[in-house]
Every structure is written in C-alpha cells, then in structure tokens.
Amino acid sequence: MSACRMVVWLLVSLWSGVVAAAELRDVRLWASPDGTRVVFDLSGAAHHNVFALQNPDRIVVDLEQVDPAGVRVANAATGKGLVQRVRSAARGDTGVRVVLDLTQPVDPRSFALAPNDQYGHRVVLDLDRPVATQLPSTPGPLPSPQMTLDDKPVIVAVDAGHGGEDPGARGRSGVYEKDVAMAMARRLARMIDAEPGMRAVLTRDGDYYLGLRQRVEIARKHQADLFVSVHANAFRDPKLRGSAVYVLSNRGATSEHARWLAQRENAADLVGGIEIADKDGDLASVLIDLSQSATMEASFDVGSRILKSMGQVNTLQKSAVQQAGFMVLKAPDIPSVLVETAFITNSEEERMLRDEKHQERFARSMLAGIKGYFASYRPQQQIVRGELQQVSYRE
Ligand SMILES: [Zn+2]
Incomplete structure (x- = not known):
C-alpha cells in the first residue's frame, strides 16, 4: 500500500469508526x-x-x-x-x-x-x-440485655453464588449455576430455620446480582456466626466430578485447580460490574491476616465436617478442605466456607444438581456439617460475644 493510499485508508477507517x-x-x-x-x-x-x-x-x-x-x-x-x-x-x-x-x-x-x-x-x-425508603431486610433479633446466651440463636449466612446477569457456570443442558445454587441455598436455609437455636439469613433471595463484598456485609450486618457460600463447580474436562469445600487462603492456593477456581469465582464482580481492586490495599490484607488466624481454625473445622458428610451423598473431588483466595470468604471475623457441591460440567452431576431429591441431599449434608460444628464451637463463641455485649450495655 502506498503512503498516500495508506493515509486515505486511515482517514476512511477513522471516519467510519466515528459514525458506525x-x-x-x-x-x-x-x-x-x-x-x-x-x-x-x-x-x-x-x-x-x-x-x-x-x-x-x-x-x-x-x-x-x-x-x-x-x-x-x-x-x-x-x-x-x-x-x-x-x-x-x-x-x-x-x-x-x-x-x-x-x-x-x-x-x-x-x-x-x-x-x-x-x-x-x-x-x-x-x-x-x-x-430512607429501602425495604427493611429481615434483620436478626437484636441482642437485648434480658436475653440469656442460650436464647440467642446462632445465625448462619447462606450465600447462593452468583445471580442476575452473572449466571456462574453453565451445564450442557443449559442449567445455570446461579439457579441450582439458589435452590440448594433455600433448602439449606429452611432446614437451618427448622433447627432449634439456629437461624438462617440468605444473602440473596432472588435472581439478581450481588457484589462479593456486599454478601459479606449482609452476613456481618446480621451478626452471622458462620458464612456458607453454595456453588457448583465447572471445568473444561467433563469427566471431572465430585464435591469440594474451600476456605480462604491469603498465601497462595493448595492446588492449581484451586487457584483457577478462585479466579473464576472472583470474576463474578467483573461480570456484575464492580471493581475487584482492594482499595484499602496492603494494610487491609495485613489486618485480615492477623484477625483471621482464629477464624481460620473454625473455618477448617466446619469445612471438614461439611466435606465429610458430603462424602456420604457424592464422591469427593478432594478428600481434604482446599484453600484459595476467594473474595467472598474474606470476612475476618466470621468463619467462612465455600462449598462446590458438584460439577455442573459433568453430565451425571448436572442431573443431580437439577434434581430436587439430590438438592435436598446436598443441603441435608451441609446441615449435618454445620450442626456438628456448632455442637463443638458454640459455647466458646457465645461467651465471647456475651462479654462484648455486656461491655457495650454499660456505656
Ligand atoms: Zn460459583
């Protein structure tokens, strides 16, 4: 192309770029x-x-x-x-x-x-x-000085992954992760509410986008004692299958797959339109590191219990709790786990995820792990909370 024709071509393409x-x-x-x-x-x-x-x-x-x-x-x-x-x-x-x-x-x-x-x-x-006109979101019972520790139910934030224009992963039959996650989360929440001394809070209860940080904020607003995020896994190899449970890691993932998965789940905010960058920068991550060591132990405890009971309803992808940098697990003061119930990209597990009986089984097995956890952690945690509350009432 001659220099002159090049200039004309450039001008034409620039011009058409403007009016196209x-x-x-x-x-x-x-x-x-x-x-x-x-x-x-x-x-x-x-x-x-x-x-x-x-x-x-x-x-x-x-x-x-x-x-x-x-x-x-x-x-x-x-x-x-x-x-x-x-x-x-x-x-x-x-x-x-x-x-x-x-x-x-x-x-x-x-x-x-x-x-x-x-x-x-x-x-x-x-x-x-x-x-001023926002609908009151169903808040938990406010702690009152008259309430004894035994009266206060433990609150479980149940988080259905993805939602709205962020469909999450997609199975071959066209089923979306956001829908099966919502279905299982609702079942789990109902089961929790039926347990004495336990109450569930759904971070989302409908098909809409919710930022990853908003999910954590909702849990915190309700003073959740535990955060359980419900997902379905996906991989390009349709043979891959099994349930897996994840907790947060700030220091690298336990496996390449865990790292890849965290990236995919964190991308929800890119799809949904919130910038993922941590504005507080390094300081925040140091603070999270410090305050999280106590809740990490609790997260591992509840995570292994959930994994163990899920092993009774599905094969396990990994027999130990996995770690990776999931944004949605970054609540320094609330033990948090992310459950990849099954692979939506595996045709047999996709069928399970769509099937109400299996959804019920997945929810029931998550509940069993959660109950086991509170049976061992509840007293300690509630005493700490009770003391904190008493201090603030004297003011
Ligand atoms: Zn997901």
Missing part, C-alpha cells in the same frame, strides 16, 4: 431488594447520558451512536422492580432515547462495561431505592 452505530441487542432488567438494574447490551461502545424527571418519576437514558432500530428492542422489554414500563424512541438518525417509568424516585448510577467472556459491550444503569 452500535446495535442495541437487548435490554435486561433485574430486581433486587435494594433497587433495580437495567442492562443495555450493545454491539459496540456507545456514549450515554442519564437524567431523572419528576411528575411522574422517570429516568431518561440517551444512547448515542446507536442504531435507531434499537427502539424495537427497547420497547419489547418489560418493566420489573422499580421500573414500571420501558418505552423508547429514535433520537435523530444516530441515537435511541429510552424512558423508564418508575414506581418511585430513585438514585440512578450508570457505567459502561467492556466485553468479557459472557457479554459484549454493556451500559449498566443501577436504580437504587433512596436509603
């Missing part, structure tokens, strides 16, 4: 207790502007350099959560205006996400309920 309109491919809505997320799937990067209008409450999203044919896609979307209705119109020749009619005023937040394994370009709009 992205296609609006889908508009997806997810409702959570705190708000509603609207995701615009696009074939390429696009500028967007968001503003709120009142009387009636609505949000306007202008997508620039987007093919007006996208109006049809937007108009086909149905309202969910705080969004009553989605309507749209062309904005000149190179844009789409989307109007979201709301059920109440919201705090809007928007950002663009670059393509990843699962999705292409996205514009994400989070519509949060203003804090």
Whole structure:
C-alpha cells in the first residue's frame, strides 16, 4: 500500500469508526431488594447520558451512536422492580432515547462495561431505592440485655453464588449455576430455620446480582456466626466430578485447580460490574491476616465436617478442605466456607444438581456439617460475644 493510499485508508477507517452505530441487542432488567438494574447490551461502545424527571418519576437514558432500530428492542422489554414500563424512541438518525417509568424516585448510577467472556459491550444503569425508603431486610433479633446466651440463636449466612446477569457456570443442558445454587441455598436455609437455636439469613433471595463484598456485609450486618457460600463447580474436562469445600487462603492456593477456581469465582464482580481492586490495599490484607488466624481454625473445622458428610451423598473431588483466595470468604471475623457441591460440567452431576431429591441431599449434608460444628464451637463463641455485649450495655 502506498503512503498516500495508506493515509486515505486511515482517514476512511477513522471516519467510519466515528459514525458506525452500535446495535442495541437487548435490554435486561433485574430486581433486587435494594433497587433495580437495567442492562443495555450493545454491539459496540456507545456514549450515554442519564437524567431523572419528576411528575411522574422517570429516568431518561440517551444512547448515542446507536442504531435507531434499537427502539424495537427497547420497547419489547418489560418493566420489573422499580421500573414500571420501558418505552423508547429514535433520537435523530444516530441515537435511541429510552424512558423508564418508575414506581418511585430513585438514585440512578450508570457505567459502561467492556466485553468479557459472557457479554459484549454493556451500559449498566443501577436504580437504587433512596436509603430512607429501602425495604427493611429481615434483620436478626437484636441482642437485648434480658436475653440469656442460650436464647440467642446462632445465625448462619447462606450465600447462593452468583445471580442476575452473572449466571456462574453453565451445564450442557443449559442449567445455570446461579439457579441450582439458589435452590440448594433455600433448602439449606429452611432446614437451618427448622433447627432449634439456629437461624438462617440468605444473602440473596432472588435472581439478581450481588457484589462479593456486599454478601459479606449482609452476613456481618446480621451478626452471622458462620458464612456458607453454595456453588457448583465447572471445568473444561467433563469427566471431572465430585464435591469440594474451600476456605480462604491469603498465601497462595493448595492446588492449581484451586487457584483457577478462585479466579473464576472472583470474576463474578467483573461480570456484575464492580471493581475487584482492594482499595484499602496492603494494610487491609495485613489486618485480615492477623484477625483471621482464629477464624481460620473454625473455618477448617466446619469445612471438614461439611466435606465429610458430603462424602456420604457424592464422591469427593478432594478428600481434604482446599484453600484459595476467594473474595467472598474474606470476612475476618466470621468463619467462612465455600462449598462446590458438584460439577455442573459433568453430565451425571448436572442431573443431580437439577434434581430436587439430590438438592435436598446436598443441603441435608451441609446441615449435618454445620450442626456438628456448632455442637463443638458454640459455647466458646457465645461467651465471647456475651462479654462484648455486656461491655457495650454499660456505656
Ligand atoms: Zn460459583
């Protein structure tokens, strides 16, 4: 190519890059207790502007350099959560205006996400309920001075992995990890609630995205004594199978597979749209190291009990508790385990994960491990808590 033709070619490609309109491919809505997320799937990067209008409450999203044919896609979307209705119109020749009619005023937040394994370009709009109007999430009974230690139930935070636009792993029949995890987590929570002296808190109870740190925060807000994250494993080799239990490691993983798995599970925040970088940096990790040594022992204890009882309902992938740097296990003060119930990429285990009887068996075996753990750890832990509470009541 001559220099002159090269320049012309460059100019043409630059120019066409500017005017090439992205296609609006889908508009997806997810409702959570705190708000509603609207995701615009696009074939390429696009500028967007968001503003709120009142009387009636609505949000306007202008997508620039987007093919007006996208109006049809937007108009086909149905309202969910705080969004009553989605309507749209062309904005000149190179844009789409989307109007979201709301059920109440919201705090809007928007950002663009670059393509990843699962999705292409996205514009994400989070519509949060203003804090004053947020629904009360079912809080645990507040500790009262009259309460004796025996009255206070132990709280188990049951965390269904993934959710919403983060489907997690996918089985060959099309079943998603987020759905089987939710099903097993709900079963486990029901079983826990049926036990005297035990109460469950689900970190999510529906199909919506929840950041990894938010999951830990919910557990902490409810003063959970234990955090159990329920997942289904995946691997490119469909022969790989078996249950496995993980606890946190800040110093490298016990195996290559554990490291790979932690990376995959941590990527939930990349899919869901929260930056994974630890803003507190090194100091935070030192603090976690120090305060976690006590809870690590407890995490290993409950982890091995769960693993042992899971061995009675499924083959075990690993006969010992594994360690890796899972983001969701980083609650320094709450013993935490992550259970990979079975491989969704193994056809036999995929069938088990979908089957209600097997879901029940997995949940029942996790419960057995949890009960065994509290039978040995409960007294010590509660005495410590009780003393702390008494101190604060005197103030
Ligand atoms: Zn997972």
